[in-house]
Every structure is written in structure tokens, then in C-alpha cells.
Amino acid sequence: MPTYVYAITAADHPLRLDGVHGVGEPAAKLRTVSSKELSAVVSEAPTDLRAKRRDVAAHQSVQERLLADGAALPMRFGLVGHDDEQVVAALEEHRDLYVARLEEVGSCLEYNLKVSRDEDDLLREVVAESPEVRRLNDLTRRNPAAQQEKLALGELISQEVLARQESDGKELVNALSPAAVRTSVGEPARDHFLNASFLVKREEAAAFSEAVHEVAERRGDAYTIRLHGPLPPYSFV
Template identity: 60%
Template sequence: MSTYVYAITSADHPLRLNGVKGVGDPAGELRALGTQALSAVVSDAPVGLRAKRRDLAAHQGVLERLLADGAVLPMRFGLVAPDDEQVLTALDNQRDAFVERLRELDGCVEFNLKASRDEDALLREIVAESEEVRRLNEFTRQNPDAHEQKVALGELLSAEIDSRNLVEAQRIVAQLESLAVRHRAAEQQDANFLNVSFLVKRDNAEPFSQAVWEEAERRGAEYSLSLNGPLPPYSFV
């Protein structure tokens, strides 16, 4: 039977798992695999596991219960080992790295912040501030068949958008990074120009959330800042 892995903790973590169920239907029974230094919270891996809402919620529920009692290295949904022995071997082989990372994450949670900007407002700003954009824009309006100039205008707009978004992303991170232990940028998604995770001390979670809200207020309706957390520190494992 394959082994589904939820998290790694220190050996002295309380592991209060009564009443918490794992993934699968019927829900998997949670158990701990332990070495002298570490524990892994696991269950039997269900056959044909998919990222269904029920199972995603079960995985998250296990992590939240563990996180309430101490540092946790949360595993991504769907991590399956061949068997219990392989999990124990990994705990032994990577003991020092796991122990060090647990020490770093102790007392911390993750917040993910995404930011986007109204595209029309951004384009208006670029047109107002870039003489070359205005010139090309006017020329292509008057000359609909000017393909070369249209390409040049598109490339210039794309470069301006990327440059301005990068500046704003850096400014937002600079406003918040003093309230975090670390931050890690992730791949931009959809219309977001910023997708970044912050590792925040649990005692600093409320001030951090407040700082994000104040930044959103300062920027106004043109910007949308979406904060998700506190979360298990997935991005810092």
C-alpha cells in the first residue's frame, strides 16, 4: 500500500490528530511515522486520488491542526511515497535539512499576496507620459495600414507595461518586507503583476494584514490587492 504524506514535524510535536481525517473516501486514518528527530504524518494513499474539494479540504485540515501546535513542513497535496519504509528512509537521509527548516519556520505562517491594476488606467498613464507612444498611436490612427508602426507601438506598450508593473511590484514588496521574515516571488498569474508569498511570524500576522489593507487603500480603486492567509508555509519548505 502506498503512503500519502501530509507533513513533517519534529519528533516532540504534540500530533493531536484525534477527530481529524485524511484524504480519500472513506477518509484515511492518520498515523505518525517517527525517527529519533522527526515525525511524518501519513495515511494510506487512496487509489485514483484526484484534487477534489473534499480531499483538498481534508489535506488542509490536517495541516492546520498540526500548525496550531508548532512548526510544520507542509507537503503539497498529492505527495505519495511507495511505502512507509521509504518515508522513514527520507526522514533519516534528510534529517539535518528537515530539522534546520523546522527551526526556521517555527512560529511562522505564510501569506500570499496578488496584485493587479486596471488595464485601461495603466494605458492612459502610459499615453499621458510617453511622447513616443502618443506619436505612434496618432500615426497609426491616421494610417490604418501602417503595419510596421503598429508592431512598434505594440512592442513599446508591452515594454512600458512590463517596466511599470515591475516598479509597482517592487514598491509593494518594499512596503511590506520589514514585517516579514522572508518573501518569495512566484510566477505571475492571469492579470496579476505581483504574486508573492511572505513568511510572517504568527505574532505579526495582524500588523502584516493591516499593512496590506493600508497599501490597498493608498493605491485606490485602480489597484486590486488580494491577500490569502495565514497559511501553512508551503512556499518556504
């Protein structure tokens, strides 16, 4: 029977799982499998598992319960082993790595930061700071038929926007990284130019949130800075 894996903990974790349940319909019963030093919280894997809201919520609830009582390595949604024996074999094979990760994240929380900037504000800055953009902009206004110049202007603006977003992202990460144990920068998206995760010691979470607030104050209303957390340390497992 395939085994669904929720998280890995140290063998001495309380593993208090009352009140939470596994994925599937009906909800799978949670159990643990263990090696000498590690445990994995698992259940039977549904045959038709999909990322439905109910199942994703159940997956996260198990991890949140474990993290409330101690260190846990949250596994991604949908991770399935061939059977319990294969899961135990993986615990034994990767023991050193899992133990090291548990020690690192045990006293930490993850915070995710997404940052966007008002497009008009960014374009005004590009025009103000780039003589070539101003030249091409003036030329195409005077001569609407100048197609080559219009293409060149569009390409140049795109390059300037990207360069400023990359620079802004590096500055923001550099400003906040000293308050974190580790940092992981993900891919940007259409609605945000920075997607960064920070591993923060539990006792320093308030100071980290204050650092983000100070950064937001300095950047002003043109920037939208969204901080999500605390979260299970998905980005650092």
C-alpha cells in the same frame, strides 16, 4: 503499501489528529511514523488519488490541525512514498534540513499577496509618460493604413506595460519585505501582475496586515490588492 505523506513535525509535537481524516474514499486512517527527532503524519495512499475537492480539503485539514498545535512542514498534495520505511529513511537522511525548517517556520505564518491594476489606468499612464507611444498613436489615428506603425505601437505598449508592472511589483515587495522573515515571489498571471508570499512571525501578523492596508491606501482604487492568510507555509518548506 504506498504511504501518503501530509506533513513533518518534531517528534514532540502533540500530533492531535482527532476529528480529521485522510484522503481517499473511504477516508484513510491517519497515523504517524517517526525517527529519533522527527515525525511524519501519513496514511495509506489511495490507488486512484486525484486532486478532488474532497481530498484536497482533507489534506489541508490535517495540516491546519497540526499547525494549530505547533510547527509543521506541510507537504504538497499527492506526495507518496514507497512505504513507511522509505518515509522514515527520508526523515533520517534529511534530518538537518527538516529541523532547520521547523525552527524557522515554527513561529511564523504565510500570507499570500496578489495584486492587479485597472488596465485603462495603466494605459493612460503609458500614453502620458511615453513620447514615442504618443507619436505612434497620433500617427496611426491620422493614417489608419499605417500597418507597420500599428504593429510597432502595439509592441511598444506591451513593453511599457510589462516594465511598469515589474517596477510596481518590486516596489510593493520592497515595501512589505521588512515586515516579513522571508519573501517568495511567484509567477504573475493574467489576472494579477504580482503573486508574492510572505513568511510572517505570528506576533507580527497584525502589523503585517496593517502594512498591506497602508500600501493599498497609497496605491488607490486603480489597484486591487488581495491578501490571503494566514496559510500553512507551503512556499517556505
